[in-house]
Amino acid sequence: MAAFTLDDLAAVIAQRARSDAAVSYTKSLLDAGPPRAAKKFGEEAVELVIAAVETERRHVVAEAADVLYHLLVVLQSRGVALDEVLGELARRSAQSGHEEKAARRRADASVGSPAT
Template sequence: MTDFSLSDLEKIVAERANASPSESYTAKLKAMGVSHVAKKLGEESTETVIALVSQDDDRVVSESADLIYHLLVALNLRGIPAADIFSELGRRTSTTGLEEKAARPPDGPREG
């Protein structure tokens, strides 16, 4: 078991985002912009789903790590600290998931 946390990863992402793109994959992603990182996050999401459904546990762990990393990079680029996500999760878990969903405002009219 490791003591490594999401907070540790968030700090590393923030540090590496300010490095030279020639020295850091995180900095290279930052240079490509949030739209590129969002697409990469979508790819990693799909790969994680595929791994969950049809691959071994090692692959699930590997793809999940990629997904979390790219999410933290995207949040960093948007200036959203992970603490904001955890605060929202904390707020939501103060009730059951069904109660929380029922309390959400309804979606507006859908187009198309």
């Protein structure tokens, strides 16, 4: 059996986006708009944080699955392809995390600087 991937999950979500909200939870979330999808993602993220400080591994696994699903629903609701996010991660991984964060801080600082 082939491994289930995030690409597979994104494809399932895209397929369900074309279904009927009466039978698809995914479609009902998408029909409610990005704010609803984002709120649900936030709720699931908090549940994962809580699970992560507990000792039951299976709870962490279940909550992480919920987070990944709801993240992909948020992306779908905003028309952002998973490949775009993966491309951003690939770009960032070309340097260390410390270097990447420092570069973002420098870019953020220059945005607020007056032009000379």
